[in-house]
Amino acid sequence: MKKNVLIIGAGGVAQVVAHKCAQNNDVLGDIHIASRTKAKCDEIIASVHEKSAMKQDGVIAAHQLDALNLAAVVALIGETGAQIVINVGSPFVNMTVLDACIETGAAYIDTAIHEEPDKICETPPWYGNYEWKKRDLCAEKGVTAILGAGFDPGVVNAFARFAADQMDEVRSIDIVDINAGSHGKYFATNFDPEINFREFTGTVYSWQSGAWQENAMFEVGREWDLPVVGKQMAYMSGHDEVHSLSANYPKADVRFWMGFGEHYINVFTVLKNLGLLSEQPVKTAEGQVVVPLKVVKAVLPDPASLAPNYTGKTCIGDLVKGTKDGQEVELFVYNVADHAEAYKEVGSQGISYTAGVPPVAAAMLIATGEWDAKTMKNVEEMDPKPFFTLLDRIGLPTRVRDKDGDRAWDA
Amino acid sequence: MKKNVLIIGAGGVAQVVAHKCAQNNDVLGDIHIASRTKAKCDEIIASVHEKSAMKQDGVIAAHQLDALNLAAVVALIGETGAQIVINVGSPFVNMTVLDACIETGAAYIDTAIHEEPDKICETPPWYGNYEWKKRDLCAEKGVTAILGAGFDPGVVNAFARFAADQMDEVRSIDIVDINAGSHGKYFATNFDPEINFREFTGTVYSWQSGAWQENAMFEVGREWDLPVVGKQMAYMSGHDEVHSLSANYPKADVRFWMGFGEHYINVFTVLKNLGLLSEQPVKTAEGQVVVPLKVVKAVLPDPASLAPNYTGKTCIGDLVKGTKDGQEVELFVYNVADHAEAYKEVGSQGISYTAGVPPVAAAMLIATGEWDAKTMKNVEEMDPKPFFTLLDRIGLPTRVRDKDGDRAWDA
Structure with missing residues (x-):
């Protein structure tokens, strides 16, 4: 103990x-x-x-x-x-x-x-x-x-294990993260903008056919139809859990899909293409050395400030496909959470x-x-x-x- | 002399x-x-x-x-x-x-x-x-x-004067500035980004019906069909010459229209809404005090660097309407300039x-x-x-x- x-x-x-x-x-x-x-x-x-x-x-x-x-x-x-x-x-x-x-x-x-x-x-x-x-x-x-x-990562890894334990062979694990909530701001990230953007500026690694595959962010998108939140576009993204699940289930394809609206993608694309999401310092005309990403973070809403007005739900789950007794099987293991209920209970968004x-x-x-x-x-x-x-x-x-x-x- | x-x-x-x-x-x-x-x-x-x-x-x-x-x-x-x-x-x-x-x-x-x-x-x-x-x-x-x-301002003021001199009464002076050139970059401003953006973040003042009228940037747009550059969208913008022409031709409506493509407007809108065009300092999480607009300027291409690859033409002119001998008359006075020719002659873009x-x-x-x-x-x-x-x-x-x-x- x-x-x-x-x-x-x-x-x-x-x-x-x-x-x-x-x-x-x-x-x-x-x-x-x-x-x-x-x-x-x-x-x-x-x-x-x-x-x-x-x-x-x-x-x-x-x-x-x-x-x-x-x-x-x-x-x-x-x-x-x-x-x-x-x-x-x-x-x-x-x-x-x-x-x-x-x-x-x-x-x-x-x-x-x-x-x-x-x-x-x-x-x-x-x-x-x-x-x-x-x-x-x-x-x-x-x-x-x-x-x-x-x-x-975390609960979705347990979702994968739970589904895999019911199969003889796991063919694929697709983790899908949809936030169908609304914070009412022009634009905001749901956690530290610096960390949020860093997630999406690098290579998208997925584990497919027993090897690492590389894509760019927003290169591969798919519409999902999930419980409660319904039809939502999600894009293959780099994410931590792919890097351990691929080691534990090397024969399965392991992919992570993050839901993004067109507005998020547009803002992200503009900022990225301009170089404003860079973690490398630039020098202003006045000689000040500044990391652009830290300035973007400074102008965006504090994620904690979104909580009081956040409405709607999240749905995060794993679609796991495999075989059991020679039959093709698939299972979607998931959770739905509610922003407003979270705020009521602990003062935070979903x-x-x-x-x-x-x-x-x-x-x-x-x-x-x-x-x-x-x-x-x-x-x-x-x-x-x-x-x-x-x-x-x-x-x-x-x-x-x-x-x-x-x-x-x-x- | x-x-x-x-x-x-x-x-x-x-x-x-x-x-x-x-x-x-x-x-x-x-x-x-x-x-x-x-x-x-x-x-x-x-x-x-x-x-x-x-x-x-x-x-x-x-x-x-x-x-x-x-x-x-x-x-x-x-x-x-x-x-x-x-x-x-x-x-x-x-x-x-x-x-x-x-x-x-x-x-x-x-x-x-x-x-x-x-x-x-x-x-x-x-x-x-x-x-x-x-x-x-x-x-x-x-x-x-x-x-x-x-x-x-400058030549377009002379254009207005030239047209007005041929009329008994001037009803309206619409100055239209279209840059139909292409610099080949994802995004760039044609002159100092700090000054460029400052032009478009404030109130759009126009002189209409003998009084100052206030609009927001990109609130009023109109398609123009101009010599050489053809059909182009331009938006009513605040600009210096409106403020002197309105004093010299107080009975005329005086408006300035700047051409913008959808891409420019999108980038501008994202940056403005996020607060990245602000001339007011913000503080990063690390405590550094930074003017966001100066950081945007630092990441954008130097306008002078656009010149070698700039192609296409500009058309800037005044559509002046009025009366002459009791008849409605209108005259478009304009210049067309070429980016590549300018570069060849003086090493600068158009x-x-x-x-x-x-x-x-x-x-x-x-x-x-x-x-x-x-x-x-x-x-x-x-x-x-x-x-x-x-x-x-x-x-x-x-x-x-x-x-x-x-x-x-x-x-």
């Missing part, structure tokens, strides 16, 4: 993580939140108290932390007695936080792949560039590290909600021992059933749709 | 001005070019020599100058013995340069209205905010100042060419005494005929189109 949670980061996802930890502090123990800007942690804690989210009396405390400073992270883990670290900070800090967990023995959970500020879209499989290099060390030291335990609830479920499964792997794992390497059971209870129910209809995963 | 010219500025328009002054240095005398960056003046002089543009042996010299420093401008006028100053620098320096001319007695010519960096689109008439406040002083001191003597040739014609008319007004004048207040005669000879022929056909203005 591990307990006491240290949350790293204080953005929209961290807010959801904090609320969900508070709602389950009987299992998780003390809650600590650390960020470069302590005031943001204080705001999250205030919102937790405002919603009376703490299930039982307990500790919830804010800390200032430079998460790129290994010694500081190690010290804070020691000081707080945290046995579980949920890293929902910038993807630039993953490796420092993971190293701190390895050094202290705390369990590590994150929701997105490590990135270096000056590199976009590295060689596949992405996990091989940073995280998996620490896998043997985790095993040797018995440190639990659950990688990519948000929604996508994208933050779907990303923030799963790592808390993972933390609870580590706390209870069910997912305390004592080594490094991607989510599809863990038993999905206790994960789904917990997610059903804490806000993200899993459903399936196949030739027999649409139902709860365990119906 | 005035002589010796000081050119202020070293951008694309200054390059054309320098070449044209060199080609007419028998009339104009010594040529001096001054800019914040002297190296840019040196480059222009090198290109003048490369084209063997000097009509006769004479002085052409480069100077470093901070044109916002009144004493420095006064000193340079004295040092060079310039009796004519052609100001084609940033519109932020107009008033300093004008003051220096008033102080020294040199004639002043500019091609665009004065602007303050932190203000966009001030109260109409724009000339009343800065330039016209010095009109009495110019008259008192006998200083010649020809305002807005580029193409638009937009710089049309803007840079007219102030040299004005300087020559001041040198010969024909336009040496000894007071402040907008171009429509001067006799257009010697101007057209000179422009015909030095590269920008004037044509007219009416019910009787299409012909040279003096045919």
